[in-house]
Amino acid sequence: MFNAVSGKKIAILGFAFKKDTGDTRETPAIDVCKGLLGDKAKISIYDPQVTEDQIQRDLAMNKFDWDHPIHLQPMSPSAVKQVTVTWDAYEATKGAHGICILTEWDEFKQLDYKKIYDNMQKPAFLFDGRNVVDPEKLREIGLIVYSIGKPLNAWLKHIPVVA
Numbered sequence: 001m002f003n004a005v006s007g008k009k010i011a012i013l014g015f016a017f018k019k020d021t022g023d024t025r026e027t028p029a030i031d032v033c034k035g036l037l038g039d040k041a042k043i044s045i046y047d048p049q050v051t052e053d054q055i056q057r058d059l060a061m062n063k064f065d066w067d068h069p070i071h072l073q074p075m076s077p078s079a080v081k082q083v084t085v086t087w088d089a090y091e092a093t094k095g096a097h098g099i100c101i102l103t104e105w106d107e108f109k110q111l112d113y114k115k116i117y118d119n120m121q122k123p124a125f126l127f128d129g130r131n132v133v134d135p136e137k138l139r140e141i142g143l144i145v146y147s148i149g150k151p152l153n154a155w156l157k158h159i160p161v162v163a
Contacts, residue, residue, distance in 0.1 A: 006040040009121070011096040013089055014103025014130075015047040015055055022049035028129070029102040030058050037082055044084045046092035048105060052085035059083060090116065098125035101132050108132045117141045 017027040024030070036043055037059070045055055086092045089107070093099055093116045101108055109132055117124055117138075126138060128147040135145040146152065 004039075005036060005098075007042070008097040009042045009044060009095055010036055011093040011099045012043055012045040013047075013092065013099060013101045013108055014105050015045055015050045015058075016103050019103055019105045020049075022047075022051070022054070024050055024054055024058050027058075027102075032100060032102060032129075033059055033083070040082070042082045042084075044086060044092040044096065046086050046089045047103065048107065055085050056083070090119070094119045095121060096124075097121045098127065100127045100129060102129050104130040104132050113138055113143065114141050117143055 012029060012033060015024060015027060015029045015033075017023050017025060033043055033045070047055070084092075089111055097120070099116070099120075113133070122142075124143050126133070126143045126145045128135065128145065131148055131150070133145075133147070135147045135150055138145050
């Protein structure tokens with residue numbers, strides 16, 4: 001994303017460890033979100049089964065605090081301000097600069113990505129961490145797609161890497 005996410009809205013689709021569960025223990029989404037927050041991004045999270053309270057608790061905890069009984073887990077004194085949690089994927093992605101798919105929910109395969117793209121900031125990025133979507137179809141819409149283990153957009157191959 002041009003080496004800067006500061007101030008940009010990133011939509012997180014999926015927070016649970018795996019689909020069909022609300023379990024967030026050891027979910028990679030925690031580290032991804034904390035990394036984005038550390039870089040001063042604003043994140044909007046949608047997961048069909050994980051509550052806002054659970055997401056805020058997970059983002060406030062230190063690594064492995066989740067392994068303690070709930071009454072011993074630290075509670076965030078206030079919600080993480082750069083995080084919003086929505087109950088709709090379209091709301092989460094509205095106005096976003098980028099999308100990260102972090103849980104392989106079946107519903108993410110059925111989303112209207114043309115509608116999503118039309119409501120995003122441009123250029124619009126999608127990072128598919130679970131190989132849920134067809135990158136070529138999304139590129140035809142106009143999204144810049146990164147998928148685990150799949151080739152990059154052709155024009156990205158010629159951009160010099162900045163270290």
